[in-house]
Amino acid sequence: MKIATFNVNGVNGRLDLLLEWLADARPDVVCLQELKAPQEKFPRKAIEQAGYGAIWSGQKSWNGVAILSRGVDPVQTRRDLPGDPDDLHARYIEAAVEGVLIACLYAPNGNPAPGPKFEYKLAWYQRFLVHAQALLDTQAPVVLAGDYNIMPTDLDVYKPERWRDDALFRPEVREAFERLVGQGWTDALRTLHPEERIYTFWDYFRNAYGRDAGLRLDHLLLSPSVAQRLKRAEVDRQVRGRDHASDHAPTWIEIADA
DNA sequence: ATGCCTATTATTAATAGA
Secondary structure (H helix, E strand, C coil): CEEEEEECCCCCCCHHHHHHHHHHHCCCEEEEECCCCCHHHCCHHHHHHCCEEEEEECCCCCCCEEEEEECCCCEEEECCCCCCCCCCCCCEEEEEECCEEEEEEECCCCCCCCCHHHHHHHHHHHHHHHHHHHHHHCCCCEEEEEECCCCCCHHHECCHHHHCCCCCCCHHHHHHHHHHHHHCCEEHHHHHCCCCCCCCEECCHHHCCCCCCEECCEEEEECHHHHCCEEEEEECHHHHHCCCCCCECCEEEEECCC
């Protein structure tokens, strides 16, 4: 079973690229972030014609998340991160697919830090930690996949000194990630590639992709029973090199059958 | 320290991203 996460940076603006990648990579499950489309503008028909069932949470202008699954419809279990009824950002959706619970997340960016946006990011992660623990407590097979907007360690940043005070790399957010892993989740890419520089994002400025000036922001965290089944974890970085690409690359794992 | 680029939304500029 191949499970991917992809911050598509506009699901309609980059629909052709998404469809090409789906045909090419043939993932069984895909978590999409930054749809940048309201609920009614999600390209449901094109996704269906590509062979995928889908659920999504859209929002005008920003955010937006979706879960696609090949040949079947995802069975939605949640479409909000619990803990704050006033948080209206479309940043979380959750579904059961083929016996695995899939959580698709798009964590807040948090810049500029310090400030209200950074406070929102920290509060969002507090809620996410509570919910992640609840998911672990069910002992179900769970994958937390998405754009975490956190580089967990220096190895995940092309030039760590430049990013120390950034909302994606400050100690507070790296500690949130550490606490998450400390609950018992497995960071799939880092576990299979402990020493390697792996990036999932290259910004549009300064020819970042050409210089390989990247960041590792997109993560798949696995509950213990899924971690035991982990076979591969990779980044489709060539997708970032395409014309009109998203600034993120698809990131995926393959797990053995249960 | 800032712009660099790209997208969306609303009307050629503002905002957000990371």
